Structures are given as C-alpha cells and as structure tokens.
Amino acid sequence: MAGFSDRAKAIKPTGIRRMFDLAGDDAIQFGLGEPDFQPPPVAIEAFHRAMVEGRNKYTSTGGLPELRRKIAESWKHLDDSLDETSVCMTMSGTNALLDIFLAIVNPGDQVLIPEPYFPLYPPDVLICGGEAVTYPCRFENEFVPDIADLEKIVSDRTVAILYNFPSNPTGATVNSDQRDLLVSFARKHDLWIVTDEVYDKIVYDGPHVSFLGAGYDKVIMLNSFSKTFAMTGWRIGYVLSSHRVAMEQVTKMQYYVTACSNDAMQYAVLEAMEKASSYPDEMRIEFQTRRDLITKRLNQMEGVSCHEPKGAFYVFPKFDTPGLNSEQLAIEMLNEGVLCSPGSAFGASGEGHLRFAYTISAHEIDRGMDRVKTVVDRLRNSNPPG
Numbered sequence: 603m604a605g606f607s608d609r610a611k612a613i614k615p616t617g618i619r620r621m622f623d624l625a626g627d628d629a630i631q632f633g634l635g636e637p638d639f640q641p642p643p644v645a646i647e648a649f650h651r652a653m654v655e656g657r658n659k660y661t662s663t664g665g666l667p668e669l670r671r672k673i674a675e676s677w678k679h680l681d682d683s684l685d686e687t688s689v690c691m692t693m694s695g696t697n698a699l700l701d702i703f704l705a706i707v708n709p710g711d712q713v714l715i716p717e718p719y720f721p722l723y724p725p726d727v728l729i730c731g732g733e734a735v736t737y738p739c740r741f742e743n744e745f746v747p748d749i750a751d752l753e754k755i756v757s758d759r760t761v762a763i764l765y766n767f768p769s770n771p772t773g774a775t776v777n778s779d780q781r782d783l784l785v786s787f788a789r790k791h792d793l794w795i796v797t798d799e800v801y802d803k804i805v806y807d808g809p810h811v812s813f814l815g816a817g818y819d820k821v822i823m824l825n826s827f828s829k830t831f832a833m834t835g836w837r838i839g840y841v842l843s844s845h846r847v848a849m850e851q852v853t854k855m856q857y858y859v860t861a862c863s864n865d866a867m868q869y870a871v872l873e874a875m876e877k878a879s880s881y882p883d884e885m886r887i888e889f890q891t892r893r894d895l896i897t898k899r900l901n902q903m904e905g906v907s908c909h910e911p912k913g914a915f916y917v918f919p920k921f922d923t924p925g926l927n928s929e930q931l932a933i934e935m936l937n938e939g940v941l942c943s944p945g946s947a948f949g950a951s952g953e954g955h956l957r958f959a960y961t962i963s964a965h966e967i968d969r970g971m972d973r974v975k976t977v978v979d980r981l982r983n984s985n986p987p988g
C-alpha cells in the first residue's frame with residue numbers, strides 16, 4: 603500500500619518554525635539564526651561575473667580546486683597535512699552534516715549528540731538509520747559537557763560523538779583543556795568526532811578552539827559560509843578532514859545527495875575569502891556589542907539568569923516563571939510582540955529556557971527586552987515562585 607516511510611513519520615516539524623507561523627508582522631524578531639547582514643559586495647559581484655562568464659555547470663563533486671585549496675589553507679595552522687583533497691564543497695552545513703552521517707552511520711549505530719542541540723542533529727542520525735543518544739550540556743556547567751555523563755551513555759554501538767562549539771542554541775565554547783578531554787574521550791572509545799564549527803568566526807573572548815589539530819585523526823568537520831559571510835540563502839558549505847578515506851566516503855555520499863555544490867557561487871566564496879577576509883570580524887564586533895547588551899538586560903530581570911555567550915549569536919537564558927513550559931512562555935512573549943524560540947525546541951533539557959538570536963539592531967534588542975521584562979514581571983506577579 604502506498605504510504606510514508608517510518609522515518610518521515612517519526613520526524614516532527616521543528617518547534618522553531620511553529621513560532622514563526624504564529625507571529626504577527628510587527629513582532630520583534632529574535633527567532634532567526636541568521637546574520638542581519640548581506641554578503642560582502644565583492645562576493646555578489648563575483649557571483650554575477652561568474653554566471654556571465656558561463657560558470658553555470660556541474661562542477662566536480664568535491665568542488666572548485668582553488669576554493670578547496672583556499673579553505674584547506676585557512677585551517678593549515680592547525681593541521682599541516684590539509685590540502686585540496688581534505689575538502690568537499692556542499693550546498694550548506696545542513697548538506698554537509700547529512701553527508702557525514704551517511705558516510706559513518708550504519709543502521710542501529712548510536713551517535714552521541716549534545717543537548718540542547720541544533721534541531722537537525724537527531725533527525726539526521728535517524729534518516730541514516732542510526733540512533734541519536736543525547737548527552738547533557740548543563741546550564742550549571744556553562745553548557746560544557748561532562749566526561750562522566752559521556753562515559754555513562756557510550757556503548758558498543760556508539761560510532762561517533764558530535765561536538766558543536768560555538769553552540770547553537772547556547773553560545774557555549776570550550777577552552778583547549780576542555781577540548782582535549784573531549785578528544786581523549788573519543789580516542790578512548792575509538793569514535794569519530796563530528797565537529798560542527800559553523801560559528802568558528804563568531805567567537806568573542808579569545809581565539810576559536812577547534813577540534814582540528816588536537817592530535818586525533820578521526821575528526822570530520824562540517825562548516826558553512828552561511829554565518830561567516832552572511833550567506834544563509836546561498837546554501838554553501840563544506841566538509842573538511844585530514845582523514846583521506848573519510849573524505850573519499852563523504853565525497854561519494856555528496857555525489858548521491860546533490861552531485862556537487864553550486865558552480866558560480868564557489869567563485870563568489872573564493873573572492874570573499876580573498877578580498878573580504880575582514881568581513882566576518884566586522885560582523886563579530888557588532889554581535890559582541892549586542893551580546894553585551896542583551897546579556898546585561900536579561901540578567902537585570904528578576905527571575906531570569908543568563909550566561910554571557912562566548913560565541914555564535916544566541917543567548918539561552920533560564921526563566922523562573924512557575925507553571926509555564928517554555929512553549930507557553932514563548933507564546934506569552936509572542937503575545938507581547940516578541941518572537942523567540944522555546945528551549946524545548948532544542949531537546950527536553952531546554953525546558954525552562956528561551957533562545958534569543960541577537961540578529962537585530964541594538965535599538966530593537968532594547969525594545970524587545972523592555973517587552974520581555976513586562977511579560978516576566980506580569981507572570982511572576984500573577985504566579986509568584988514558591
């Protein structure tokens with residue numbers, strides 16, 4: 603009988619999108635995980651020029667050699683063995699993630715996933731026939747995982763652990779000592795490390811700490827230009843690993859998923875990397891001002907506590923508003939004209955939290971925070987914490 607796959611039926615729509623559907627046009631938007639910038643003009647011009655020059659065809663599956671070389675070079679300070687063959691261009695980080703799981707997950711295999719998580723992780727494991735097993739990244743620990751928790755859930759069926767620093771939704775990063783412990787855990791259990799570093803250019807209080815170059819070879823990175831050059835709608839990213847066989851397998855999967863990335867766009871990204879390399883920094887400086895503002899405003903509210911995020915452009919504050927789950931709280935915010943995401947959209951342990959993306963102007967953040975305060979004060983007055 604014609605029906606639908608168990609996997610399609612098992613996967614639920616994301617709780618982030620639901621809020622968008624409910625929002626009015628005049629809501630202050632803290633919902634979207636994309637920079638409120640445009641791509642660098644040199645990239646737009648190069649994109650147009652490339653199309654005019656006839657770069658409108660399939661490329662090799664791995665992508666434009668010059669661009670892959672440029673990307674490999676940009677990570678060479680961490681791993682000298684990287685070259686063009688270490689990179690496979692994809693049509694986004696989302697595409698890259700699926701390629702990686704398709705290459706390393708067998709039916710029944712387990713993949714350890716951080717919680718709170720970027721909502722694509724568990725369904726992508728499921729699509730590949732695997733099982734996502736979540737490990738906690740606790741508020742009390744500034745959302746950094748604890749090895750003791752990982753040791754409790756790792757099993758003979760575990761094949762990989764995914765790390766995401768800077769994190770969506772928490773904004774957490776790791777220092778190199780914490781990174782080394784997480785790498786040792788993977789080494790001890792012979793696991794792939796899948797490292798999602800799409801926010802590597804948005805790190806505030808020091809250099810980005812990557813899982814590359816940490817002395818372990820089973821590391822596969824997914825990355826993207828969505829956030830780096832404000833190109834979310836262009837859909838371009840990559841997989842990078844110095845593990846030759848991993849790259850062969852991933853590149854093979856990429857062929858069957860989308861054949862290759864976009865031809866003209868790869869020239870545009872190359873131009874951005876060559877001629878607009880300071881662009882990500884300019885955005886980061888603006889995000890940092892906003893981060894300082896939103897964290898301060900949230901922590902000034904009774905019943906709200908918020909870590910200062912060290913990367914990405916999200917805050918994930920905890921709300922003490924008894925009697926409401928995070929979805930109900932997000933709806934209360936929406937009724938006051940503030941669109942944000944319920945913590946539960948990032949896994950059950952996100953309960954009690956909301957995610958705010960500070961991808962709007964400082965002025966709008968201020969206006970939005972006035973409204974958040976109104977809601978929190980009202981809820982706490984009508985139902986005081988016990």
Ligand SMILES: Cc1ncc(COP(=O)(O)O)c(C=O)c1O
Nearest residue numbers: 635694695696720770826828839
């Ligand atoms: C942690 C994380 N990984 C991957 C992605 C995917 O990015 P894209 O598919 O736009 O490259 C996102 C997008 O929000 C993200 O937050």
